[in-house]
Amino acid sequence: MxxxxxxxxxxxxxxxxxxxxxxxxxxxxxxxxxxxxxxxxxxxxxxxxxxxxxxxxxxxxxxxxxxxxxxxxxxxxxxxxxxxxxxxxxxxxxxxxxxxxxxxxDLVVDHADGNESNNTKYNISLMTREANNQKGRIVSRFRRPFIVVPCYVDGIYRVRFQVTTHMDVLIAAVNRFLFQKGKGCILGNPESTLVQNLYCDNEYDFFALLNHIADRNIRYAGIEVVQRQRTGRGWRKTSESCFLDDVLTSMQAQECLAKEPLHMFDRFTIQNEL
Known part of the structure; x- marks a missing residue:
């Protein structure tokens, strides 16, 4: 325009x-x-x-x-x-x-990313007061390496979950195998990124998904490779920032997510957690 x-x-x-x-x-x-x-x-x-x-x-x-x-x-x-x-x-x-x-x-305006200055059509929706209270400000509490981008498109809540971790645990296991075979070892500590695109048909599935991500435990060979964001004792204390702290970053990420075709997303429901 x-x-x-x-x-x-x-x-x-x-x-x-x-x-x-x-x-x-x-x-x-x-x-x-x-x-x-x-x-x-x-x-x-x-x-x-x-x-x-x-x-x-x-x-x-x-x-x-x-x-x-x-x-x-x-x-x-x-x-x-x-x-x-x-x-x-x-x-x-x-x-x-x-x-x-x-x-x-009994409806209120919900801001998907928790930022009330971001009033784009991808960030605001009408939600029951009960659901809005249950959701709270959970999105703004996710800290790196977790990146959680929520947006609202045509009555559907979309969420991109992304986490990046170093592969030291996997590399160590591979190097032990290579050593046993008399082969050279892998040097360095490369990164691995997990990305999931999910969508929810209603607000209750939406905040159930956010809670699921907050409690998610990412392990390899029984070893925790990414600390969960929330435990029974509360949210993990960290000096890391939230990816969506900057409103322009949040809006740009939501606009990109909204452009992707829905068939690129997996449906999430409370009954069918990941």
Whole structure:
């Protein structure tokens, strides 16, 4: 798509880069990211929206209506636009209907990667409050060498699990065999990378998969070659970072994952764990 010039007001800047909308609130300096959607872009550029950052750090907008301010979370505005239930000229009425839809079904907006500034269509979905509470912020707790990339595509949760480990245990076993045969040994300690693409049909299978990965024990010949991320005593303490700590890295990884055909993924269910 054609890059648009930044739309700037006294309170915010709306910019479009690399097919994404960047929304910056001037007072707080907070920046939120969205997939480009024509209605969403026009709504965000509208002067009827007054942006601010709440005490909880979440970006919000308020709209004056009959003597009072109506407040909406910015990611709720995005979710409603992605769903196609909002029009620019009936924004307030449509957002009231969207809010009622959520309240009646006890739904909340979930961020797949746990980052509430990543509001692209691949990262947010409507999820029951119960399921959202069970999922928590588990994705942000995965530390290298575990790389877990979740995304939401057409009602399906996709997850790429990747872990890289050195092959010293395997090399040692092979070298013992080679030594017995009078052969030369393998030098060095090469790396091995395991990659799995999985998908889930619903949110309960989705967070069951995340928990399964957190507790996963990767062994060779009975020896643990990659420490599990979580044990009975809690999450492993480490100085390593989370792959998704950087929001741009997370969005790029999700976009790549979303482009892959579904037949490249294996289905995961609670009843059929890996």
């Amino acid at each position: 054609t890059e648009l010039q930044p739309n700037e007001s006294r309170t915010r800047i709306v910019d479009v880069r690399e097919g994404r909308i960047e929304y910056t609130i001037k007072a707080s300096g907070t920046k939120d990211y969205f997939s480009y959607d024509e209605i969403l872009y026009r709504v965000l550029c509208s002067n009827i929206l007054k942006p601010y950052c709440g005490k909880d750090g979440r970006s919000r907008v308020k709209v004056y209506n009959n003597g009072r301010d109506e407040n909406f979370l910015l990611y709720d505005v995005a979710m409603a636009c992605y769903m196609g239930v909002v029009k620019e000229d009936t924004f307030l009425e449509d957002m009231f209907e969207y809010r009622k839809h959520k309240i009646d079904r």
